[in-house]
Amino acid sequence: MSAAQTTSGDWNPSRNAAxxxxxxxxxxxxxxxxxxxxxxxxxxxxxLGLIFAWLGVYNTGNLPFYQRFVFWSSTMAxxxxxxxxxxxxxxxxxxxxxxxxxxxxxxxxxxxIPVTITLMLFFSLDPWSPSRxxxx
Numbered sequence: 001m002s003a004a005q006t007t008s009g010d011w012n013p014s015r016n017a018a019x020x021x022x023x024x025x026x027x028x029x030x031x032x033x034x035x036x037x038x039x040x041x042x043x044x045x046x047x048l049g050l051i052f053a054w055l056g057v058y059n060t061g062n063l064p065f066y067q068r069f070v071f072w073s074s075t076m077a078x079x080x081x082x083x084x085x086x087x088x089x090x091x092x093x094x095x096x097x098x099x100x101x102x103x104x105x106x107x108x109x110x111x112x113i114p115v116t117i118t119l120m121l122f123f124s125l126d127p128w129s130p131s132r133x134x135x136x
Contacts, residue, residue: 045080049073071122078118082111 053060053068060068090107 041080041084045073045077048076052076075115075118075122079111079115082114083107086110 049069049072052072053065056062056068057072060071063071086107090103090110095103
């Protein structure tokens with residue numbers, strides 16, 4: 001038996017090559033979809049951070065613009081990132097019988113923990129300390 005021959009009678013090089021190409025193409029599409037999801041996530045966080053920083057929401061207008069942008073973008077990134085992990089757990093089939101209003105409340109309560117920690121970290125730093133700026 002030569003190296004070109006195989007023991008499997010149903011081996012077809014064109015079919016196997018097509019399968020390899022198809023699998024590689026699907027993996028590439030999945031990685032593109034993941035990259036587009038990450039890009040969309042970053043665009044939303046940056047866009048909302050810019051809008052909130054420009055408007056000076058919650059009386060953060062007393063801070064310089066770059067500090068407002070960092071503050072809002074990082075806070076939103078933490079909140080959105082937490083929701084990416086928490087939402088599938090709260091909305092999984094295991095909790096089908098729980099009313100949606102309770103699921104929303106539970107998810108909001110859990111997501112608020114890392115967001116609150118982020119706010120506490122910002123407010124403990126000197127440039128962002130609320131004692132330096134008049135806030136509501």
